[in-house]
Amino acid sequence: MNNSRTPLKLFKRGFLPVGIVFLVSLLSPVHAENLETNTLRGKILYHGAIPPPEEHIIKQDAEVCGKTRQIIPVTISQDGGLQRAVVSVEGMNSGSPQKRPPLILRNDKCQFFPDLGIALVKQPLEVQNLDSILHNTHIRTKKRAFINVVLLPQSKGIKKVIKKPGPMTIACNKHPFMEGFIHVFDHPYHAITNTQGAFTIPNLPPGTHTLSLWHKTLGTIQRTVTLPQKDGTLLNIEFPAP
Amino acid sequence: MPFLSAPMWHSNRTHRFRLFVLLMGLIVGFFACPSPSSATEPQADLSASISRGQQLYQRACILCHGKAGDGDGPDAFYLGAYSAPRPRAFTEGEYKFRSTPSGELPTDSDLLETITNGIPGFMPFFSSLAESDRWDIVAYIKQFSPIFQETDKRTPIVLPPGPLPPNRESINRGHELYTLLDCEKCHSPLAIAPNGLYEQGELRDRRELDILPPDLSKPASFKNGHRPQDIAQSIMTGLDGTPMASFRETLPRPEDIWHLVNYVLSFSRPQ
Numbered sequence: 343m344n345n346s347r348t349p350l351k352l353f354k355r356g357f358l359p360v361g362i363v364f365l366v367s368l369l370s371p372v373h374a375e376n377l378e379t380n381t382l383r384g385k386i387l388y389h390g391a392i393p394p395p396e397e398h399i400i401k402q403d404a405e406v407c408g409k410t411r412q413i414i415p416v417t418i419s420q421d422g423g424l425q426r427a428v429v430s431v432e433g434m435n436s437g438s439p440q441k442r443p444p445l446i447l448r449n450d451k452c453q454f455f456p457d458l459g460i461a462l463v464k465q466p467l468e469v470q471n472l473d474s475i476l477h478n479t480h481i482r483t484k485k486r487a488f489i490n491v492v493l494l495p496q497s498k499g500i501k502k503v504i505k506k507p508g509p510m511t512i513a514c515n516k517h518p519f520m521e522g523f524i525h526v527f528d529h530p531y532h533a534i535t536n537t538q539g540a541f542t543i544p545n546l547p548p549g550t551h552t553l554s555l556w557h558k559t560l561g562t563i564q565r566t567v568t569l570p571q572k573d574g575t576l577l578n579i580e581f582p583a584p
Numbered sequence: 585m586p587f588l589s590a591p592m593w594h595s596n597r598t599h600r601f602r603l604f605v606l607l608m609g610l611i612v613g614f615f616a617c618p619s620p621s622s623a624t625e626p627q628a629d630l631s632a633s634i635s636r637g638q639q640l641y642q643r644a645c646i647l648c649h650g651k652a653g654d655g656d657g658p659d660a661f662y663l664g665a666y667s668a669p670r671p672r673a674f675t676e677g678e679y680k681f682r683s684t685p686s687g688e689l690p691t692d693s694d695l696l697e698t699i700t701n702g703i704p705g706f707m708p709f710f711s712s713l714a715e716s717d718r719w720d721i722v723a724y725i726k727q728f729s730p731i732f733q734e735t736d737k738r739t740p741i742v743l744p745p746g747p748l749p750p751n752r753e754s755i756n757r758g759h760e761l762y763t764l765l766d767c768e769k770c771h772s773p774l775a776i777a778p779n780g781l782y783e784q785g786e787l788r789d790r791r792e793l794d795i796l797p798p799d800l801s802k803p804a805s806f807k808n809g810h811r812p813q814d815i816a817q818s819i820m821t822g823l824d825g826t827p828m829a830s831f832r833e834t835l836p837r838p839e840d841i842w843h844l845v846n847y848v849l850s851f852s853r854p855q
Contacts, residue, residue: 476766478829481687482790486678486731487824489687492765492834500833502687515827516766518786 380569382431382543383576386535386555388424390583392416393559398519400452403475407452411519415559423539424557424581426458428525430532431543432552432564444468444501445524447512449477449493454512454522458558461504463528469493469500478515481524483508490515509556523558540576553579560584630723637724640717644710645725649674653728668793668826669706674728678790680823681808683740686830689731691738695722703807741820744838747812750846750853758847761840765831770797790825797828801851815845 396413417425444466448455451473461467471477471493481488488510489502504526512522525532533541550568561584567577641649648671650657655673672679681698682690690698699718702709710718726732748754762768770787789795803810808818820841822830835841 478827480827480829485676487687487790489685490822490824490827490829491686492829492831494764494834494836497834502685515829516769 380544380546380548382546382551382567382569382571383540384429384542384567384579385538385540385576386424386427386429386579386581387422387539388416388418388557388560388581388583389422390560390581392418400517400519402516403452406473406475407517407519411452413519413521416557419538421538423535423537424560425535425537425539426557427535427539427541427560427581428458428460428532428556429535429541429543430525430527430554430556431529431546432554434529434531434551436529445504446470447479447522447524448472449479449514449520452477452514452517452520454520457512457522458534459522459524460532460534461524461526462530463504463507463526466501466503467524468498470498471495476516480513480515481510482513483510521558525556555579555581557581633720633723634727636717637720637722640713640721641724644713645721648707649725653725666793668789668791668795670791670793671707674725677729677731678825680825681818682821682824683817684738684821685741685832686822686824689735689738691740692719692722692726695725701809704805706807741817741832743813743816743820744841746816746839746842747845748839748842750849754843754846755850757840758843758845758850761835761844762847765834765844767844770827771800787827789827795826800848803849803852812842812845812849815848816841819844 393415396415398411398413400407400409400411419425442462442465445459445461445468447459447467447469449469449471467481467489469479469489469491474495476495477493478491479493480490483506488504489500491500493500507526507528510524510526512520512524514520531543531546533543535541546569548569550566553565553567554562555565556562560581563581565579571577642651646657647659648657649655650660650671650673653674655671655675657671660671677689679690679694681703682688682694684690684694696718698707699713699721700709700711710721713721787795787797798805798807803815806815806818808814808823818828820830820832822828831841831844835844
C-alpha cells in the first residue's frame with residue numbers, strides 16, 4: 343500500500359485545485375458567454391402626469407407613528423426612469439423552488455419593511471412588530487385573505503408559508519396610511535427597478551418572452567421582448583399613464 | 585351623532601331580513617319535503633353528488649348566491665346592493681366561518697354547519713334538508729372556485745381545553761385582554777368606538793362596503809354561533825374578508841381565549 347496515495351492527499355494535490363477552478367468557473371462571468379447575451383437589461387420610463395403625494399393626518403398612535411404621513415404615488419428619476427416597478431417574465435414556472443429563509447415583514451414606526459417585497463412560492467413569511475403599540479397586519483391576494491392577524495407590541499414569530507404566485511397587498515386595519523406590496527413568483531426571473539428605473543434579469547433562455555410590469559399606482563402592463571438582445575442595447579419600455 | 589343612527593339601522597335591517605328569511609324558509613320548506621333524499625354515503629360518488637347538489641342549489645340558494653355562485657342572485661339586490669354583507673361569492677373562495685386559521689379554506693364540515701344553521705339575520709337555515717342533501721350542496725358549491733381542488737389540506741385549529749367557568753377572576757382577565765387587544769375600539773359601546781377611532785363608514789369589508797361590528801350584548805345575533813366554543817373559534821380564526829382579525833397567535837396565553845369568551849358573554853348575562 344502506498345501511503346502517499348491516501349484519498350485525502352490525492353484530493354489535496356490534484357482535485358482541490360481542479361475543483362476550485364471548476365467552482366470559480368461556475369460563478370465567474372467568464373463562463374457565461376451566453377448568460378451575458380441572455381441577460382435582459384432594461385429601463386422603465388414614465389412621462390405621464392405625477393399625482394400629488396397623499397397626506398395623512400395621524401389620529402391614532404401619533405406618538406409612535408408621527409403626526410403626519412406622506413404617501414408618494416409615483417417616483418421617477420431625472421430622465422423619467424420609473425422607480426420601484428416590478429418586472430417579471432411570464433410563463434416561467436421553474437418547478438419547485440428551493441427552500442428559502444423566511445421573508446421578514448416588519449412593522450416599524452408604523453411602516454412596513456419591506457414595503458415592496460418579493461417572495462418565492464413555498465417561502466415562509468414572518469410578520470414582526472417592532473413598535474410599542476398593537477398592529478393588525480392584513481395581507482390579501484387579489485381575491486382572498488392571506489392572513490389577517492393582530493400583533494402584540496414587540497412581537498415576533500407569526501409565520502405562514504406562501505403557497506401561490508401573484509401580487510399581495512399589505513395593510514394595517516388600525517393604521518390606514520400603512521401600505522405595502524409583496525409579489526410572489528414561482529421562478530427567479532424578476533426584478534424591482536432601481537432609482538434610475540433600470541433592471542436586470544439574468545439567465546433567461548433565448549426566445550420571445552412576455553414581460554409583466556407592475557407599479558402600485560400605474561397598474562400592470564405587458565410587453566414582449568426577444569432574446570438575445572443586440573450587444574449593448576437596453577430595452578426601453580414606456581409605462582403609459584393610467 | 586353617528587352612534588344614534590347605528591342601532592336604528594340595525595333593527596330596520598334585522599326586521600327586513602326576518603321577513604325575508606321567513607319567506608325563504610317557506611319556499612325552501614316547500615321544495616325540500618318532496619325531495620328524494622338518498623341515504624347513500626355522502627362522498628361515495630362525487631359527480632353524482634355534485635349534480636344532486638346542483639339541483640338543490642338551484643332551488644334553495646340560487647336566489648341569493650346566483651346561478652354562477654358569484655353572490656349576485658336576483659334576491660341579493662333586496663339584501664341591500666350597497667351594504668355588507670352581500671351573499672357570499674363562492675367563486676372567490678373566501679369564507680368567514682371557519683375552524684381553520686386566517687386565510688385558509690373552511691373544512692367541509694364548516695360549510696355543512698353554515699348551511700345547517702344558516703346565518704342569523706342574513707341567511708335561512710336548512711336543517712330541514714336531509715343531511716345527505718346538505719353534503720351534496722357542499723360538494724356543489726366547492727365547484728365554483730378551483731381553489732378547493734388546488735388545496736391539499738384544510739386543518740382545523742385546536743382550541744385549548746375549556747371552556748373555563750365564568751367566575752369573577754376569569755371575567756376580569758377577559759376585560760383586561762379586551763382592552764389590551766383593542767376589541768373595544770370596534771365593539772363598544774353601540775358598535776361605535778368611544779374615542780372615534782372608527783367612525784361609521786371607516787370599517788369596510790372586502791367589497792369596500794360598510795360593515796358594522798355586532799353588538800356583543802346580543803349573542804343570538806352572532807353569525808358563527810354563540811356557544812363558548814363558537815365564539816372562541818370566531819376570535820381565534822377571525823372572519824376573513826372583514827376587519828375582524830384572528831387572535832390565535834396574539835393571545836399572551838392559550839387559556840386567555842376562554843377568559844375573553846367569558847367577558848364577551850358577560851355583556852348579555854345579568855351582573
